[in-house]
Amino acid sequence: QVQFVESGGGLVQPGGSLRLSCAASGTIFSFGAMGWYRQTPGNQRELVAGITRRGSTIYVDSVKGRFTISRDNAKNTMYLQMSSLKPEDTAVYYCNTDPAVEIYWGQGTQVTVSS
Numbered sequence: 001q002v003q004f005v006e007s008g009g010g011l012v013q014p015g016g017s018l019r020l021s022c023a024a025s026g027t028i029f030s031f032g033a034m035g036w037y038r039q040t041p042g043n044q045r046e047l048v049a050g051i052t053r054r055g056s057t058i059y060v061d062s063v064k065g066r067f068t069i070s071r072d073n074a075k076n077t078m079y080l081q082m083s084s085l086k087p088e089d090t091a092v093y094y095c096n097t098d099p100a101v102e103i104y105w106g107q108g109t110q111v112t113v114s115s
Contacts, residue, residue, distance in 0.1 A: 009109030022078040022095035035098035038091035050098045085113045
């Protein structure tokens, strides 16, 4: 059974940095493309960064140059390095395959950017 567990969120001041981790059960290499998503109250989850099995990446315009997605297939782990954080980055962050599979959603990790 596939399970993703997100961690690394927290409260950070504007301009600060956080590194999120996504631990996957099973072998993520076999999942192919994966992504980090975020959701704010009243809104749908949006894909903010994606990475293919071989490491090609995509980003939503609002995070380009500030976020970096990476994956370690040997450790079955994916990361999201976030820097120059803004209040509008506040959200619950989730990892999933790309495109997402409904039954794979985990609990997410809360990121709050506030002074």
